[in-house]
Amino acid sequence: MSICFSSRVFNLHSAKNQSFVTRFSSQFINQIHVSSIPYALPSSSLNLSELLKHSRQKKLNPITASTTPSVETLSQSSFRNKKPKDINVLVVGSTGYIGKFVVKELVDRGFNVIGVAREKSGIRGQNSKEETLNQLKGANVCFSDVTNLDALDKSLRNLKVPIDVVVSCLASRTGGVKDSWKIDYEATKNSLVAGKNNGASHFVLLSAICVQKPLLEFQRAKLKFEAELMTEAEEDNGFTYSIVRPTAFFKSLGGQVELVRDGKPYVMFGDGKLCACKPISEPDLASFIADCVLSEDKINQVLPIGGPGTALTPLEQGEILFRLLGKEPKFLKVPIGIMDFAIGVLDFLVKIFPSMEDAAEYGKIGRYYAAESMLVLDAETGEYSAEQTPSYGKDTLEEFFERVLREGMAGQELGEQTIF
Numbered sequence: 001m002s003i004c005f006s007s008r009v010f011n012l013h014s015a016k017n018q019s020f021v022t023r024f025s026s027q028f029i030n031q032i033h034v035s036s037i038p039y040a041l042p043s044s045s046l047n048l049s050e051l052l053k054h055s056r057q058k059k060l061n062p063i064t065a066s067t068t069p070s071v072e073t074l075s076q077s078s079f080r081n082k083k084p085k086d087i088n089v090l091v092v093g094s095t096g097y098i099g100k101f102v103v104k105e106l107v108d109r110g111f112n113v114i115g116v117a118r119e120k121s122g123i124r125g126q127n128s129k130e131e132t133l134n135q136l137k138g139a140n141v142c143f144s145d146v147t148n149l150d151a152l153d154k155s156l157r158n159l160k161v162p163i164d165v166v167v168s169c170l171a172s173r174t175g176g177v178k179d180s181w182k183i184d185y186e187a188t189k190n191s192l193v194a195g196k197n198n199g200a201s202h203f204v205l206l207s208a209i210c211v212q213k214p215l216l217e218f219q220r221a222k223l224k225f226e227a228e229l230m231t232e233a234e235e236d237n238g239f240t241y242s243i244v245r246p247t248a249f250f251k252s253l254g255g256q257v258e259l260v261r262d263g264k265p266y267v268m269f270g271d272g273k274l275c276a277c278k279p280i281s282e283p284d285l286a287s288f289i290a291d292c293v294l295s296e297d298k299i300n301q302v303l304p305i306g307g308p309g310t311a312l313t314p315l316e317q318g319e320i321l322f323r324l325l326g327k328e329p330k331f332l333k334v335p336i337g338i339m340d341f342a343i344g345v346l347d348f349l350v351k352i353f354p355s356m357e358d359a360a361e362y363g364k365i366g367r368y369y370a371a372e373s374m375l376v377l378d379a380e381t382g383e384y385s386a387e388q389t390p391s392y393g394k395d396t397l398e399e400f401f402e403r404v405l406r407e408g409m410a411g412q413e414l415g416e417q418t419i420f
């Protein structure tokens with residue numbers, strides 16, 4: 001295992017959903033550091049004039065506790081009766097891995113999309129304003145600060161159009177303790193409050209299936225927001241939500257493809273069957289999230305969702321890869337105890353150096369995704385269940401591996417700390 005000390009940061013490379021294994025693999029075998037690769041962007045324009053035509057007054061309703069929407073609620077959600085072109089959808093986290101695809105999907109479906117973005121967006125702020133506009137082609141882009149409620153509220157008011165639906169794809173880019181609470185809870189809450197202040201009556205939240213078993217700080221932050229979102233819908237009869245909890249993304253599973261192609265073994269923990277997931281592609285997940293804008297059967301629902309096909313363990317993912325390469329399978333099985341040892345060391349060090357709390361958290365994230373499945377957790381048996389995890393979409397992991405073998409991992413970069 002490669003644990004790297006730099007002048008200020010103790011950096012245990014880890015990753016969500018087996019991508020820890022990727023980093024582990026690349027460092028264990030090669031002792032190389034994989035950094036993010038900037039990606040190319042298409043062209044676009046900014047146009048709010050269409051939106052100005054569609055302003056409306058939205059009256060918020062009295063408090064009535066209800067978990068399932070009443071007929072009254074649905075009829076009050078007047079945006080549901082409008083055509084997509086007349087529905088204003090605000091997307092926060094619009095510049096992320098999933099957010100970009102959500103914007104594209106909503107634009108393709110004809111909604112009026114307003115993407116909220118930072119002036120420097122993307123991993124480590126690599127994209128300029130111009131590049132962000134190009135990236136969110138077809139959407140109106142509102143440059144603002146989701147971490148500042150007043151600033152966000154003001155920006156939305158300045159648009160001079162009412163918001164109908166907020167879609168949040170916000171997520172901490174580091175997975176660090178403070179940043180998780182700042183983004184996965186506070187900034188997402190700001191988007192709810194500012195969205196509602198500006199007329200929104202439906203909130204679609206991109207969450208994660210792993211919050212079912214919350215052992216990590218970002219999971220606790222997400223769960224707190226989920227709970228408050230549900231309370232909001234109980235107390236405000238005119239307000240609804242859809243919480244989307246996906247399984248693993250392709251980017252989290254593709255990191256070993258090029259290494260294996262280059263002759264390295266496929267690295268996995270234990271016997272390679274400690275965990276399983278139903279990987280989902282960005283376009284398929286974006287399509288599911290876009291469905292949540294109007295589908296009445298997704299109102300006030302928590303929606304676990306995976307990609308097509310059966311659940312796959314790391315061992316099965318490795319076997320797919322070797323089959324595609326026409327190579328004899330070569331696995332490196334790493335005892336899970338090595339992670340426990342590393343976490344123990346980090347937990348000890350963090351008591352002496354509190355500034356290392358994020359490094360310790362990254363270790364725990366790595367351990368979590370090495371051993372916990374990204375599947376529905378059966379409340380009765382306490383076991384993960386592939387059968388109970390719904391499938392959606394058409395893109396398979398095998399096709400994704402084929403593409404990475406052909407074209408590389410461009411566009412599939414992990415976040416700032418190569419965690420998510």
Ligand SMILES: NC(=O)c1ccc[n+]([C@@H]2O[C@H](COP(=O)([O-])OP(=O)(O)OC[C@H]3O[C@@H](n4cnc5c(N)ncnc54)[C@H](OP(=O)(O)O)[C@@H]3O)[C@@H](O)[C@H]2O)c1
Nearest residue numbers: 093094095096097098118121122170171208247248249252
């Ligand atoms: N990886 C997986 O396998 C997996 C599986 C299931 C669920 N999930 C969940 O899916 C969600 C989205 O993941 P993703 O990979 O699409 O995330 P991502 O690529 O890291 O995108 C994060 C988004 O949040 C924004 N953001 C982060 N920090 C910000 C800040 N300080 N101020 C303003 N905006 C900020 C980013 O804006 P900038 O571009 O300006 O940074 C970006 O738009 C996460 O909640 C994750 O837990 C992931």
